[in-house]
Amino acid sequence: MGGLSLNYIMRRLLVFFLTLWVAATLIFIIPRLAPGDPITAMVARMSQQAGFVENADLIIEGWKERFGLNDPVYVQYLRYMGNLLRFDLGLAMARFPSPVSQLVSRALPWTIGLVGIATLIFFTVGNLFGALLAWTKTPKLVKVLIPMSMIFTSIPPLLAGLLLVYIFGFLLDIFPQAYAYHHSFRQPEFTLKFIGSVLHHGFLPAMAIVLVTFGYWALGMRGMMVTIEGEDYMILAQAKGLKPFYVLYRYMIRNAILPQMTALAVSIGTLVGGSVLVEVIFNYNGMGTLIFTAIREQDFNLIQGTSFILIVTSALAVLIIDLSYPLIDPRISLEGK
Amino acid sequence: MAAEAKTKAAVVAGGTKKAGAFNRFDNPWLNWKFLAGVSILGIIFFLIFLGNTFWDTSLALNASAPLNLPPYGMEYQKGKNNILVGVPEHPLGTENSGRDMLALLIVGTPRTLGVGAIAASVGMLVGIFLGFLAGFLGGWIDDVIRLATDITITIPSLLVLIVIQSVLGSVDLITMALLISMFAWATPTRYIRAQVLTMRESGYVQMARLSGVPTRNIMFREIMPNLLPYLAASYIGNMTGAIISAVGLEVLGFGPQRIPSLGVAIFFSIEAAALLRNMWWWWGIPTVILAIVFIALLLINLGLDEIANPRLRKAN
């Protein structure tokens, strides 16, 4: 009793690995579906931009050889999959010879930190506000103020980021407009000053995500609370003469939070997409900015690698949420037994 | 929110007091959120129509107007002593490459909404088809559809779209809409499947089944009409998501460049460091228009939620 059922875990793991496989295969197939081969296309685009590329044919041949594009497709596919398994994402063409995995491993922690902290904040605040909106004992004033705080809901984080950076970064100049920490630090260090700088720089990007997102969770939570208020066990809780606050958190929030957790897993994909764009706005040192740079530099290999790792990270986050769900919902562990 | 406060009085703990105004019994479609959202969108469309009729939309093209003019009545300090003043010929100002902002809005707003509408429609149609299929047939078909849905939802669609677009380069809006719709079917599918399953168990559908009504009739005569508010809410949510994706791709530079949409305008402004140059109207006006559109869509969605779910209505 209390353990996870094998069925549940197996299904979640299946979804996880299938997601990785589908993503990897998509990323392999997409450039090959386009007319021409990726190298030729890239060089063509480079010459389009630069007007002229010296020895274009030689470059193309050299790179094709280097990336094994002359082999049959299935050989390429197997080699590609094998490389992915070893987390060998190849080289960033534009920043030859930097390995993609090195660039990614430098950027990924910043993205995880930013999205993780933002998620923690909007999930907590959103659910709390939603619960207060639905609770009958909430003071009137709070019930008026909460909806007012939600006016930004549903605006994409990107636009919120633009507004925030303009108001607080540019006009008021109280928060930095770019980067994850002050440029006087040459690299991350473990000092209070550095952490302070990181928080200072991270505040606006995190707020850009939180401000437009928490309202959704508040609305969802309110809906769940309303549903739960109609449950039979709520009538019994009232009849039992329990203290109102206890009923709120132990009977209502505790049950309403379960579907919210499921919803969180579903929203990870959208969330990561939004944060990529927020990073672009703030020139944050994370994966979003890395992708943006790669797009600018037409570095297809880097785009592929960064996207793939972000997809893996998202899938992993979903897996972790899904696997921790049975720990908070006692009913799941029995299903499928 | 005033309506909320008014009906609140009716819900007295224990119900010992006489119920107050009968707002909750009114026609559900007379929902203020729904109506407000629809009105805002209506006003936007009306303004676009007016603009198309009375404004020269060719001013949205490159180099059709002076550069960097602020909105009428504003000033913009370009260099040390180089002050530009807004002129009535370009009431919302112009941008870096000589596009009139007003013309840009008139042309760009419907294009942005259009991408969302097309992507959401395609996604919705596929979603209805797969959702009904999974919910009604069950078995391995349901398993496969559910798996595909779960995977599609887990993958951040923006990333795959970036990969695709970085191969294709910048594309026209229809193509972009179709690309987005490749991911826009999953959420409706999941949602409709769940609703169909719930409806299937409900009394009247069971009755219809027992009395031998063919499955097809049950689907379209019994379930569809009851699903309508849910479908509408799902469509609006889908549209919001599609517009967000489109704007995101455009801001990354994948949009059509010649006749810009709102997202492309923001991309240009970021490229040109409009923020640092304090050319707030360049990115600010498209941002505000988009924000209004999103708020309107959210209001419609919330309204539809309350229309579909009487309990939510009662709680207001």
Add this chain to the structure above:
Amino acid sequence: MSEQRETGSERVVLDVDNLRIHYATPQGDVIAVSDISFELYEGETLGLVGESGCGKSTTAYGILQLVQPPGYIVHGSIEVDGTEVLNLTEEELRKFRWTGLSLIPQGAMNSLNPTMRVKAQIVDVIESHEGKANYESFRERLSVFLRKIRRPRRGEPLKKYLGEWLRNLTLLLRYEPLKERIFDLFQAVGLPNRIYNMYPHELSGGMKQRVCIAMGVALHPTVVIADEATSALDVVVQRIVAQTLVEVKDEIGVSLIVIGHDMGLLAQIVDRIAVMYAGKIVEIAPVENVYANPLHPYTQLLIDSIPSIKERKPLKITEGITHDPRNPPSGCIFRLRCPFAWEHCALEEPPQINVEAKHEVACHLFDEQFEERRSNAFAAIANS
């Protein structure tokens, strides 16, 4: 009615007077409970019976102050042990609940919080009314623990020694002072101790119902109201659970109101029966009287429809309540279905008539001035 209070030696623990409850709807108020009055004596079991939709649950929820919107109490008085429930403030009412009035709910299947263990749901009601159980401080428990641990005796099996060690450690870390009390409750309702740590979804329907009974009597309330406590269970379990209910009631000595629509089942467990029709109590009497001598035409219909009491007859109650609950007929509420109705029934609402000791009926036939009509009517029935 009030004479009864003096004649019997019994003390009235619950006095419902002129209680009226409406549900607001767009087409007007549904009159769910229409000016009903009755008393409950100490230690007694009163059955409230009537077909579905006649207002039994609403009456119960009215007494418990749990009427859910759009329902509301129009007027009335509910006294428990002399306390007017309707006058309590919110906090007073909270404290009064479960100690004065407790509920064994209709939908026991869904009445337990799915995310709380059974023990926690009983502990919470005890603790919120009696205060946090007298927890010994960790230091006290530690000293007990230190006193208890010892070296293994010579020749003592290691398993036994370790088992004792583990038990002491559990006592130290997870002290559950209410455990014994909850086990006693379990025993009273026939539940095994192993469900102590279980979640509701791990229990069968009958077990959940027993948990609700155990919970309902945990604080020895003055009055327990069981609303169709057994209706959702299958027939065999129904009887056993009903039996449990009566046993627990006798053991703990509370007064009980049992709501149901199954006359046969109710007859076996109640002392008195109140028959309800469309929001009114039409007859109230000791259970033997109701069966031996049903007076109200509706009661007669009900009794006739019990297969186990008389021989199997086609069920006469097929229509249910026929009038619109928003516009009840004038005069007697039952007149649209009553075989004996005559003009007078439409003119005047029948009063509660005290026919014999403790036996009241609301029907004009039992008014002395219509004596003759009554004998004729009943003779006609007997002949058919």
